[in-house]
Amino acid sequence: MESTMQLTKKDIASFQKFIWNFYAANGRQFAWRNTHDPYAITVSEIMLQQTQTHRVAQKYELWLAEFPDFESLAQAPLRDVLSVWQGLGYNRRAMALQKIAQRVMTEFNGVLPADPEVLVTFPGIGKNTAGSICAFAFNMPTVFIETNIRAVYIHTFFKDKTEISDKELQPLIAQTVDSKAREWYYALMDYGVLLKQQHANPSRKSKHHATQSKFEGSDRQVRGMVLRYLTAQSMNMEQLVEATKKESMRVAKIVEQLCNEGFVRKNNDEYMIS
Numbered sequence: 001m002e003s004t005m006q007l008t009k010k011d012i013a014s015f016q017k018f019i020w021n022f023y024a025a026n027g028r029q030f031a032w033r034n035t036h037d038p039y040a041i042t043v044s045e046i047m048l049q050q051t052q053t054h055r056v057a058q059k060y061e062l063w064l065a066e067f068p069d070f071e072s073l074a075q076a077p078l079r080d081v082l083s084v085w086q087g088l089g090y091n092r093r094a095m096a097l098q099k100i101a102q103r104v105m106t107e108f109n110g111v112l113p114a115d116p117e118v119l120v121t122f123p124g125i126g127k128n129t130a131g132s133i134c135a136f137a138f139n140m141p142t143v144f145i146e147t148n149i150r151a152v153y154i155h156t157f158f159k160d161k162t163e164i165s166d167k168e169l170q171p172l173i174a175q176t177v178d179s180k181a182r183e184w185y186y187a188l189m190d191y192g193v194l195l196k197q198q199h200a201n202p203s204r205k206s207k208h209h210a211t212q213s214k215f216e217g218s219d220r221q222v223r224g225m226v227l228r229y230l231t232a233q234s235m236n237m238e239q240l241v242e243a244t245k246k247e248s249m250r251v252a253k254i255v256e257q258l259c260n261e262g263f264v265r266k267n268n269d270e271y272m273i274s
Helices: 009-026 038-047 053-066 070-075 078-085 092-107 127-138 147-157 166-176 181-198 219-232 237-244 248-260
Strands: 264-267 270-273
Touching (some): 009 181, 038 092, 038 127, 053 078, 070 092, 147 181, 219 270, 248 264
16 A cells, blocks of 8 residues: 655645745746636637647637637537647547537536546546646646656655556645645646756656557547548549548458447548547
8 A cells, every 4th residue: 555655844845835936037938828617728828738738839829710619619510620720630539529518508608617526427537537637727726647746746846766556646746735726737837847857857756657659650640630631522432442542451451440439431432530
C-alpha cells in the first residue's frame, strides 16, 4: 500500500511561494488564459489533450470565430467541425467536443455543469480534464494531473525515486493547491515546462510515462488523410486508395472503422462525412 506524504504548513508555504514567484517572473500568455467562459475553456482543454500549446494557439481563436458557443457548435455539420479542426490530429476529440456541446444544449439548457463528477460523464472528458475545466472555468480547487504538473511534483518531492504513481502525487497536489486555483495551475504548468527544458524530463520517472507512437506511416496518419479528403468531397474506395497511396485492404479497414465510429457514411459507392 502506498504511503501518503504529509507536508508541514511550512513546506506548503515555501513551495507555494516558490511557484508564485516563478510565475510572476515567467508566466506564459495564451488566449485561453484570458477568459473564464466555460465553453472557451472546454474547447482549449480538449484541444490541449495530446497536443502542444503552440499548435493549439494557432487553431483556438479560429475555432472560436467559427463556433463561438455551445449552441453554434451543437448545430454545425460534422464536415464543418472536422474542417476547422484539421491539423490538430486525433479527430475523435473534435467529434467529442461537438457531442459535449449537443448534450449541454439538450440536457443542461446551454450551461456547462460546474461539477467534475458530472463532467466525467461527457464524451472525451476524463477525470483530469473534468478537474482542469472546473479549475480554469470556475476557479475550483480541484485536484488533477497533466504532464507538466506531474513533472513539478516528481522533481520537487521524489528526487531519488522512480516508478512514481499518480496516486502518490494526488495527495501532495491536494495539500498544496492554492485558493486561486486557476492561476495556481497555470503557474505549475509553466514551471513544469521549464523543468523539462532544463532537466531530463522528470515525468520519465512516472510509472505512467509512455512515449508517443510514431505518427509517420501509422494508421492514425491514414485516418487523418481519409477524413481530410472526405471533408473536401465525397469519394469512392478506389479514389481514396489513389489519394492516400496506401494499400487497398488497409484503407478499406480504416474506412470501415470510421463508418462504425460515426465519422463517415456510405451512400451507394460514395463515402462522405456523416
